[in-house]
Amino acid sequence: MNNPVERCYRIGAFMVQRSLLFLLLGALSGIVPSTLSAQDAGRLVGRVLDGETGQPLSSVQVYISDGSAGALTALDGRYVIRNVPAGTYDVTAQNIGYGSKTVTGVVVQAGQTAELDITLTSQAVELEEIIVTSSAQRGSTTALLTERKLSAVVSDGIGAEQISRSPDGDAAAALRRVPGLSVVDGKYAYVRGLGERYSSTTLNGAPLASPEPDKKVIPLDVIPSGLLQSIVTSKSYSPDQPGDYAGGLVQLETRDFPSNRILNVSVSGGWNSVATGADGIGYAGGGLDLLGFDDGTRGLPGAIPMDGPVTRSNFTDAQLEELGQSFGGDWGPTDRKIPFNGGLGLSYGDDFDFGENQRAGFIASFNYSADQSLRANSIERVFASAGVADPEVDYRGTVAQQSVTLGGLVNLTYQPRPTDQIKLASIYNHLSTDAVRIYEGFNLDSSTNQWNSRLQYMEQTLLNTQLEGEHHLGFLADAVLNWRGALTRASRYEPSTRESLYQEFDGEYIWDDFIQSGSVFHQDMVDDGWNAGTSLKLPFDLGDSPASVSVGVSTDRKDRTAFTRRFRFRPRGSLIDSEARTLSPNDLFDDAYIDPDGFVIQEATFRTDNYDALQEIDAAYAMVDFEVLNGLRLSGGARIERSIQSVSPKDLWDVAGLDPVEGAERESTDVLPAINATLALGESMNLRASASQTLARAQLRELAPFSFADYAGGYLVIGNPSLDRTRIENFDLRFEWFGGPQTVFAVSTFYKQFDAPIEVSVLPSSELLKTWVNAEGANNYGLEIEVRSDLGFLAQGLDELSFNGNLTLIESEVTNGSTIQVYLPGTGQTDLAVVAKKRALQGQSPYVLNGGLTWAPIEGGASATVLFNRFGRRIDAVGGQATPDIFEEARNQLDAVVEWPIQGGWKAKISASRLIGNEVEFTQGGGLLRAYDLGRSVSLGISWGLGR
Numbered sequence: 001m002n003n004p005v006e007r008c009y010r011i012g013a014f015m016v017q018r019s020l021l022f023l024l025l026g027a028l029s030g031i032v033p034s035t036l037s038a039q040d041a042g043r044l045v046g047r048v049l050d051g052e053t054g055q056p057l058s059s060v061q062v063y064i065s066d067g068s069a070g071a072l073t074a075l076d077g078r079y080v081i082r083n084v085p086a087g088t089y090d091v092t093a094q095n096i097g098y099g100s101k102t103v104t105g106v107v108v109q110a111g112q113t114a115e116l117d118i119t120l121t122s123q124a125v126e127l128e129e130i131i132v133t134s135s136a137q138r139g140s141t142t143a144l145l146t147e148r149k150l151s152a153v154v155s156d157g158i159g160a161e162q163i164s165r166s167p168d169g170d171a172a173a174a175l176r177r178v179p180g181l182s183v184v185d186g187k188y189a190y191v192r193g194l195g196e197r198y199s200s201t202t203l204n205g206a207p208l209a210s211p212e213p214d215k216k217v218i219p220l221d222v223i224p225s226g227l228l229q230s231i232v233t234s235k236s237y238s239p240d241q242p243g244d245y246a247g248g249l250v251q252l253e254t255r256d257f258p259s260n261r262i263l264n265v266s267v268s269g270g271w272n273s274v275a276t277g278a279d280g281i282g283y284a285g286g287g288l289d290l291l292g293f294d295d296g297t298r299g300l301p302g303a304i305p306m307d308g309p310v311t312r313s314n315f316t317d318a319q320l321e322e323l324g325q326s327f328g329g330d331w332g333p334t335d336r337k338i339p340f341n342g343g344l345g346l347s348y349g350d351d352f353d354f355g356e357n358q359r360a361g362f363i364a365s366f367n368y369s370a371d372q373s374l375r376a377n378s379i380e381r382v383f384a385s386a387g388v389a390d391p392e393v394d395y396r397g398t399v400a401q402q403s404v405t406l407g408g409l410v411n412l413t414y415q416p417r418p419t420d421q422i423k424l425a426s427i428y429n430h431l432s433t434d435a436v437r438i439y440e441g442f443n444l445d446s447s448t449n450q451w452n453s454r455l456q457y458m459e460q461t462l463l464n465t466q467l468e469g470e471h472h473l474g475f476l477a478d479a480v481l482n483w484r485g486a487l488t489r490a491s492r493y494e495p496s497t498r499e500s501l502y503q504e505f506d507g508e509y510i511w512d513d514f515i516q517s518g519s520v521f522h523q524d525m526v527d528d529g530w531n532a533g534t535s536l537k538l539p540f541d542l543g544d545s546p547a548s549v550s551v552g553v554s555t556d557r558k559d560r561t562a563f564t565r566r567f568r569f570r571p572r573g574s575l576i577d578s579e580a581r582t583l584s585p586n587d588l589f590d591d592a593y594i595d596p597d598g599f600v601i602q603e604a605t606f607r608t609d610n611y612d613a614l615q616e617i618d619a620a621y622a623m624v625d626f627e628v629l630n631g632l633r634l635s636g637g638a639r640i641e642r643s644i645q646s647v648s649p650k651d652l653w654d655v656a657g658l659d660p661v662e663g664a665e666r667e668s669t670d671v672l673p674a675i676n677a678t679l680a681l682g683e684s685m686n687l688r689a690s691a692s693q694t695l696a697r698a699q700l701r702e703l704a705p706f707s708f709a710d711y712a713g714g715y716l717v718i719g720n721p722s723l724d725r726t727r728i729e730n731f732d733l734r735f736e737w738f739g740g741p742q743t744v745f746a747v748s749t750f751y752k753q754f755d756a757p758i759e760v761s762v763l764p765s766s767e768l769l770k771t772w773v774n775a776e777g778a779n780n781y782g783l784e785i786e787v788r789s790d791l792g793f794l795a796q797g798l799d800e801l802s803f804n805g806n807l808t809l810i811e812s813e814v815t816n817g818s819t820i821q822v823y824l825p826g827t828g829q830t831d832l833a834v835v836a837k838k839r840a841l842q843g844q845s846p847y848v849l850n851g852g853l854t855w856a857p858i859e860g861g862a863s864a865t866v867l868f869n870r871f872g873r874r875i876d877a878v879g880g881q882a883t884p885d886i887f888e889e890a891r892n893q894l895d896a897v898v899e900w901p902i903q904g905g906w907k908a909k910i911s912a913s914r915l916i917g918n919e920v921e922f923t924q925g926g927g928l929l930r931a932y933d934l935g936r937s938v939s940l941g942i943s944w945g946l947g948r
Contacts, residue, residue, distance in 0.1 A: 332585025
């Protein structure tokens with residue numbers, strides 16, 4: 001408990017756990033008074049933004065034009081006017097140095113909260129008051145488009161309003177609605193067709209650690225969409241952002257404190273066409289599986305020694321028998337019915353006034369979901385030199401999986417005055433996956449049919465606790481000072497993965513003593529990290545135009561510990577005879593057969609299984625933002641990043657005469673310049689151009705020589721300590737037209753040049769290898785088209801319909817050399833000859849298409865949305881030497897959502913996912929390599945809400 005990161009981790013977990021009790025008590029205490037106060041008055045809330053820069057404006061006077069009520073905006077531009085009698089009002093916003101604006105026709109209903117966002121334009125001299133209608137100012141989608149219009153970089157985004165009108169239950173699914181984005185494996189964001197390594201993710205401005213060892217970004221399916229206020233993707237680089245991306249920076253912003261007391265409770269149930277009610281497979285797990293936690297059933301037994309390997313030279317036969325029998329639980333699958341999906345949600349928040357212009361608030365949320373999936377009759381093959389006509393492995397299989405997600409969020413915000421804000425935010429997400437798999441079919445290694453089973457349970461946890469502040473310094477020309485500090489923990493816990501392999505002889509399956517048969521795999525990986533940063537933005541006048549200079553520094557630290565043990569149960573005596581070998585895994589590995597004359601446990605941990613790793617990134621930047629000519633805005637500067645990456649394999653038990661296992665040491669300093677130009681072609685059109693230098697670093701797992709095989713006869717996946725970072729030059733050009741509060745048309749083109757891109761490669765060796773390698777270089781270029789608008793311009797009465805569509809066309813070309821450097825088990829670093837060829841980047845789709853049609857009446861009530869997504873055929877893994885590339889085939893997806901209010905704050909929502917596009921296929925060399933059916937899903941949700 002002396003470790004400060006460990007202490008803070010426990011404190012953060014304590015905060016989230018206690019927030020559940022806080023939610024219940026606070027909600028119960030708040031229902032009655034909130035309901036009473038809502039009966040005779042409403043609230044007016046919103047934000048005031050600078051119409052030229054998009055920045056929030058503080059200390060703006062916002063008031064009902066008759067003088068009955070008003071408020072000043074806070075540092076984030078937000079204001080709250082309370083106790084407004086029901087009615088229709090004119091609302092005025094004014095500030096020194098800005099023109100006054102009055103919004104007419106603002107309707108406030110009793111017990112409801114009306115939203116009104118306002119933009120003000122800087123004025124050198126006082127002009128006449130601007131008067132607009134309320135419909136031109138209101139809505140979170142409108143506010144997000146306004147911020148995008150005024151942003152210095154090329155960006156796209158979706159807000160809470162758009163997310164709520166989709167069936168998307170997590171951040172990954174919601175990202176499919178952003179132009180140029182596709183989601184792979186249901187959780188990894190690919191921007192402009194590039195792999196997940198070319199994207200980065202921040203949460204409330206702070207970088208996140210990933211609970212997956214071989215991925216750079218976090219699996220976004222662990223973050224429930226209900227916790228998010230907005231998702232903004234920056235597609236051009238700015239020096240105040242981390243330099244480790246080329247495709248896009250995905251910026252997740254969690255919900256801030258509300259403008260009034262809120263309480264929302266929701267429950268949902270779901271059905272899947274191939275899973276729900278079907279005959280599936282499972283096993284007896286732990287008592288807490290439905291909560292997403294192992295209760296110790298699968299954990300490493302306490303009897304297992306930590307100071308030495310489990311071998312016959314270290315233990316007696318009786319001791320080995322006791323150690324073997326300490327691994328209780330099932331070894332193989334059993335039959336079970338697949339249940340329905342389900343979910344729960346609860347959120348509570350409130351805000352408080354402490355005298356004039358002093359404000360505080362909080363929001364706490366809890367989400368739970370349990371989802372079932374079944375892939376029956378799936379196909380899994382391995383092709384080698386013989387080609388698709390004669391696969392080395394040809395399996396059919398069944399995979400059943402239960403996924404349980406627990407999510408919690410606590411945000412506490414305090415504004416002592418309109419110019420200062422301090423926020424403490426903690427987010428916790430825990431995802432458990434419990435998978436049971438059976439593969440059956442031909443395997444060339446044994447020249448016969450095989451039956452292979454695996455039980456795999458995994459927990460992934462992400463905890464991020466962040467303290468941040470923002471201050472406007474009136475004594476320093478109203479400069480803005482930002483600071484932040486965050487502690488993160490990402491963990492991946494895989495206890496007691498068990499496999500069994502049987503071979504067919506004379507029509508009967510016989511257990512086989514293969515390297516993964518009778519095996520137990522245990523891994524506990526923890527990333528502890530912290531990051532901090534501060535920045536200062538100093539505004540000044542350049543002639544008659546506003547300008548600013550920004551400087552900042554940041555540091556990011558991550559320490560990883562990967563602890564792994566492997567064991568095998570080997571037959572030793574007469575108990576494991578031909579009759580016993582026909583038993584099922586649960587009967588074969590019963591205590592009766594774990595005996596000195598039967599199965600004997602044996603250590604199988606590899607020397608490269610365990611490692612420590614660290615990553616340190618220190619950065620500093622400086623940039624300017626100013627108007628060169630009337631309507632031409634330039635923003636640019638440079639960032640310096642110094643990084644250190646170290647991977648140190650740990651042989652748990654040093655063996656005399658063996659050299660230490662090779663690790664990896666990487667250190668670099670990079671200067672990353674960027675310039676963004678925006679030419680305003682009138683009030684509603686922009687022409688943007690940008691150029692920048694960024695990079696992509698290898699991940700710690702990719703540098704580690706740790707290896708594993710997914711199944712018998714499958715690929716051996718191994719790291720590569722020789723990987724170098726990728727350097728990328730980026731160029732963007734965009735035209736955008738904002739035709740109304742919720743209307744935008746944009747055309748973008750981009751070009752990227754990669755030096756030493758990192759890619760996944762499949763290579764033939766003594767066994768098929770899957771590893772990471774540096775290619776020589778690559779080019780990536782494309783075109784994006786986006787249209788978003790209501791359809792009122794087509795015909796009267798269609799203004800309740802809105803369309804959102806985007807198309808991205810992408811081309812890329814990678815150049816391979818004649819040799820690549822890889823790490824081979826038992827050999828080490830090796831230069832391997834490969835066939836030089838040109839191809840597309842791994843993970844890049846030639847096109848991505850998104851479309852959506854929404855019906856939402858202006859007066860509220862029911863709404864309906866239909867959403868479509870299609871991505872083009874993309875390389876999943878790169879073939880080496882004579883091995884062809886592996887492709888994920890193009891796929892459509894059609895989703896639909898209908899929402900309607902019931903009574904008394906109740907609301908219902910029906911979501912349908914994958915109405916088309918449920919079948920997934922991978923090919924290699926023209927042959928079907930992998931295929932499975934995800935099924936069609938329908939869910940019904942009921943929610944009750946108080947406030948907004």
